[in-house]
Amino acid sequence: MTISTRKKTGKCAGRVLIESDxxxxxxxxxxxxxxxxxVIQAKNNSEALKKSQTEKPDIVILDVTIPETLEAFEQLKSSPATSHIPVILMGTEKSLSRPTKPEIKADSYxxxxxxPKEVVILAQAYLRNKKRSENINQISGLPGEAQFAYExxxxxQQEKTFAAIYLDIDNLRDFNRIFGYDQGxxxxxxxxxxxxxxxQRAGNEDDLVAHLGSDNFIVVTTVRKSRTVCRRILAEFDRRKKSLYSHDDLLKGFVEHENEMGIRQQYPLIGLRAAVVTNEKTAFHHYLQIIEAASEQLEYISHFPGVTNFYDLREAGMEPTVSGVPVT
Structure with missing residues (x-):
């Protein structure tokens, strides 16, 4: 993996209020x-309650070893202004066992x-899920390009290796024109x-599936899981797409329809193509670089009839390159 030496800058990933010593x-x-x-710091319960309303943190972490913290926690979860904020309680095993109201529970302990790395991992998980739920595409129900950029x-920034599976629905424009946008x-x-x-079946718990808009999707997973995930997606879509066509269209392998000039024409069935880009050998500093590399790979794939994904090319010894550097 090529490690970036650029300074780690950028806007904050989220805000966490911490009440402790x-x-x-x-x-x-x-x-x-x-x-x-x-981090928004609070040295006592009253300050934690006040800042939870004025500073609007994404997560609140309360130390129950501080007197009356459980009472403050119950106030946070009972108030309409703060009840939506995830609250993590930290403390000794004995202090965490103290009872609270049955209907009020912490989000984590x-x-x-x-x-401290446990807190970092937990905070990142809550922030990632929060952002995913805020950036939902109305058609697909998936987070969009902004979430892909963020992740x-x-x-x-964490210098982690990843694989991005870029998916493109072929022939969707013609499909929309023939069958209508509802079918599209x-x-x-x-x-x-x-x-x-x-x-869900072959990836990792924190993998991202995002809808970049129109006919493009992206899956961010680990390199080790990328091949299996990619092949599952393509095979299952190829199976399910049959429900969108008549028996005759499926037998022919195309749809006959008039074009804009009123001339009957044969249109191919829709299908999925996949490019796979990783940062194992090529460093990417921006999400648009990944999309550009994937688009270049898809363009290369389009020159090989019947080939729908990067792995078929690799097995055939025709692996594409980006700027002279192998994609994976």
């Missing part, structure tokens, strides 16, 4: 700052002593469902 607040602030999570930026939306939803199910 000064030493622990500073330790967590230092660790969270490394992944660009801003951290038992002291703990590794790629996080992976780059069904094809888009089908691609979204297939990608999501493939990740």
């Amino acid at each position: 000064a030493e622990l607040r500073d330790i967590l602030r230092t660790n969270l700052a490394q992944v660009r999570i801003e 951290i038992t002291k002593p703990f590794d 790629i930026d996080c992976l780059v 939306d069904l094809a888009i939803q089908m691609a979204a469902d297939v990608a999501g199910e493939a990740v």
